[in-house]
Amino acid sequence: KNEVEQSPQNLTAQEGEFITINCSYSVGISALHWLQQHPGGGIVSLFMLSSGKKKHGRLIATINIQEKHSSLHITASHPRDSAVYICAVRSVETSGSRLTFGEGTQLTVNP
Amino acid sequence: KAGVTQTPRYLIKTRGQQVTLSCSPISGHRSVSWYQQTPGQGLQFLFEYFSETQRNKGNFPGRFSGRQFSNSRSEMNVSTLELGDSALYLCASSGTGTGAEQYFGPGTRLTVT
Numbered sequence: 001k002n003e004v005e006q007s008p009q010n011l012t013a014q015e016g017e018f019i020t021i022n023c024s025y026s027v028g029i030s031a032l033h034w035l036q037q038h039p040g041g042g043i044v045s046l047f048m049l050s051s052g053k054k055k056h057g058r059l060i061a062t063i064n065i066q067e068k069h070s071s072l073h074i075t076a077s078h079p080r081d082s083a084v085y086i087c088a089v090r091s092v093e094t095s096g097s098r099l100t101f102g103e104g105t106q107l108t109v110n111p
Numbered sequence: 112k113a114g115v116t117q118t119p120r121y122l123i124k125t126r127g128q129q130v131t132l133s134c135s136p137i138s139g140h141r142s143v144s145w146y147q148q149t150p151g152q153g154l155q156f157l158f159e160y161f162s163e164t165q166r167n168k169g170n171f172p173g174r175f176s177g178r179q180f181s182n183s184r185s186e187m188n189v190s191t192l193e194l195g196d197s198a199l200y201l202c203a204s205s206g207t208g209t210g211a212e213q214y215f216g217p218g219t220r221l222t223v224t
Binding site: 099 | 146
């Protein structure tokens with residue numbers, strides 16, 4: 001079993017829909033990251049969380065440390081949100097910046 | 112501030128050759144991490160350098176090595192290339208604080224033929 005599991009693997013939505021991507025992890029963590037990767041490869045860090053909730057524009061990320069679960073929500077989705085969304089964790093067992101990644105969720109938003 | 116830069120962006124090599132990839136972190140960042148991304152294995156951690164010292168190492172063979180210079184620029188080297196080394200190689204830099212955010216470069220796409 002992977003240390004970081006994401007669901008769903010693929011998600012297709014219509015423009016304007018509310019989207020949720022889930023991430024579960026099995027290790028103790030010091031931080032959880034949500035990353036966005038567009039075709040071509042570049043990765044952008046959306047959020048870094050260690051507790052609670054963060055919001056940036058139409059994006060909201062939440063984390064429940066007790067349940068080892070995080071969600072990424074996109075409100076009023078738009079075709080430009082189409083990308084791969086990746087959950088990554090930094091384990092308390094390792095020092096430094098080492099990240100362990102989920103497999104990613106391919107999101108397609110149709111106009 | 113300029114972002115993380117990686118050179119070259121694209122590279123084609125032949126099996127058995129070696130390759131060196133370069134990463135320049137954001138100014139002031141002392142930590143550089145390297146990751147490999149393949150369709151089959153996803154994103155995997157290679158190693159991390161901090162102040163010219165390797166701080167963490169992933170589960171990759173010894174053919175994969177790296178170093179960091181006094182200006183925090185980092186290089187990774189892959190010797191005796193194999194077809195399976197074809198991948199997107201990403202580096203990320205972060206500051207020195209605990210829990211510092213990581214900033215990713217655009218990646219180097221390596222194709223081994």
